[in-house]
Amino acid sequence: MELLHKTIRSEFLRYINENEILIYHFAEKSGINSGTLSRVIHGSQPFSVKILDIITEHMGLDEGFFYDQYVDELFNDSSINWRRLRPFMMRCSELGKNDCVERTVDMMMENAAYIKPLFEFAELLNDEGRVVTALMIYRKVCEAERYQHAERLATCQYRIFKLSINDDQQNNLECAVQFEPFVARLNEVDQLDALKDLTNTFLSLRRWDKASKVADEMGRLARIQYEMKHKRIRMGKSYHEPAKPLFGYILYANLILGSIAEEKGDYEQALYHVSCYENHDWIKENDTAAEKTKSQFLEWAKANKYLYQLVSGEVHILEEYVEYLAAKENELLRGLFKIMESALRYNLNVDHVLERFQATITSYTQERVTIGSYTDQIMGDRFVHFLADVGDYYINTDRTHVGIQYVLNSLAISANIKNERCMLRCICAFDPIRHLATEDELHQYTTLLREVRNTK
Numbered sequence: 001m002e003l004l005h006k007t008i009r010s011e012f013l014r015y016i017n018e019n020e021i022l023i024y025h026f027a028e029k030s031g032i033n034s035g036t037l038s039r040v041i042h043g044s045q046p047f048s049v050k051i052l053d054i055i056t057e058h059m060g061l062d063e064g065f066f067y068d069q070y071v072d073e074l075f076n077d078s079s080i081n082w083r084r085l086r087p088f089m090m091r092c093s094e095l096g097k098n099d100c101v102e103r104t105v106d107m108m109m110e111n112a113a114y115i116k117p118l119f120e121f122a123e124l125l126n127d128e129g130r131v132v133t134a135l136m137i138y139r140k141v142c143e144a145e146r147y148q149h150a151e152r153l154a155t156c157q158y159r160i161f162k163l164s165i166n167d168d169q170q171n172n173l174e175c176a177v178q179f180e181p182f183v184a185r186l187n188e189v190d191q192l193d194a195l196k197d198l199t200n201t202f203l204s205l206r207r208w209d210k211a212s213k214v215a216d217e218m219g220r221l222a223r224i225q226y227e228m229k230h231k232r233i234r235m236g237k238s239y240h241e242p243a244k245p246l247f248g249y250i251l252y253a254n255l256i257l258g259s260i261a262e263e264k265g266d267y268e269q270a271l272y273h274v275s276c277y278e279n280h281d282w283i284k285e286n287d288t289a290a291e292k293t294k295s296q297f298l299e300w301a302k303a304n305k306y307l308y309q310l311v312s313g314e315v316h317i318l319e320e321y322v323e324y325l326a327a328k329e330n331e332l333l334r335g336l337f338k339i340m341e342s343a344l345r346y347n348l349n350v351d352h353v354l355e356r357f358q359a360t361i362t363s364y365t366q367e368r369v370t371i372g373s374y375t376d377q378i379m380g381d382r383f384v385h386f387l388a389d390v391g392d393y394y395i396n397t398d399r400t401h402v403g404i405q406y407v408l409n410s411l412a413i414s415a416n417i418k419n420e421r422c423m424l425r426c427i428c429a430f431d432p433i434r435h436l437a438t439e440d441e442l443h444q445y446t447t448l449l450r451e452v453r454n455t456k
Contacts, residue, residue, distance in 0.1 A: 007073055008066055009041060015059050030058045046077060049088040064095045071103050082117050093133040101133055109144045119152055135163045154185035158194050167417045169205055176201045189242050192222055192249045199256055204381050208260050219253030248293045251277040267312035274301050303331045307338050315346055322353055337382050340389040365409050384414045384422045400436050408444050415451040423452050
């Protein structure tokens, strides 16, 4: 530890000599035990990060001023151990000094014994919301994990997948493809949540076949686990299940499969799946959480029956569906998406619907154009196509300039989330009518085209 003391200690000694401060007085002022400070200065006790922080503060330096230097010399100390490394890395995370964490972890990885505590530390950071540091450590653990089929490796890959999903659809596809092979290596409880998250990601990317395959697997595993659970209960044995009701994964698989069937135009199959998550006769649980889950699926079943009937051509239910949506804020946007699809497909007049919900549409559009941020990937993808649909609707009914603005808004958000499919759609919609656009609209379009090129 001599090198470490010589370096950091020399800075401290220079400070107290230049300011003519006695060690005893510094200890008294800083609150450090005078004996402890003396041992640190004389090299018989190493600097802890707590003492280092106190000294740094009373020297009038920025928090973490010595951290880079501390890392440089940390591993020259033969007595270094996890009890000292952990608090140091925690402080680095708190101060945003993730470069120091990364350098420390790199050195720790030379000793395989550190893999387990580092993984557990990343789990703690993730639970506390320190996701940047956690993500970096998860990746390091993956690189160092020797047992490629280890559950810990799969868990790290799952965490990396969840923490890496963002508004970039190409990024999300790469994350999903990278993670998918590891799902089967997770424990049974985590597998279901992982399959659910993968399904949602593939849905947001409009990868219907992939989403269907993953949803099928989720339903299959959930049914097996549900049978095992009640078999163990009958035998008087305990059973560990996910935080959410296990039967919910079975219902959710059918919900997803119904949505995919609708996207493919198979409305009969879509309604069949509705009947599957609408029927709860087989469910044995009846506690509060279970009843809440059942109620949610019944609500989705009611909403989707309206929706599938409308998109299949039963346009007579439009007004009834609109009234239903007006009372269901959580279903409103999704319902509007399908109403616009149906309006274009069946040449419906939906002016009154757009006027009624204009405030909601405008608010959602402005938020996304300004921020370009989505917490729900599926909703983000649907919304840009909805705006393009509204644009087509107004253009087709000779309200070109109204339609152009919707197309431009769709193009702006599509560029933000790198939705290439919708970007191309908007460009193809605008080019044939560009001669009708105003100078401001042309300028906006040209600016957006530059952004589109930058996304590729």
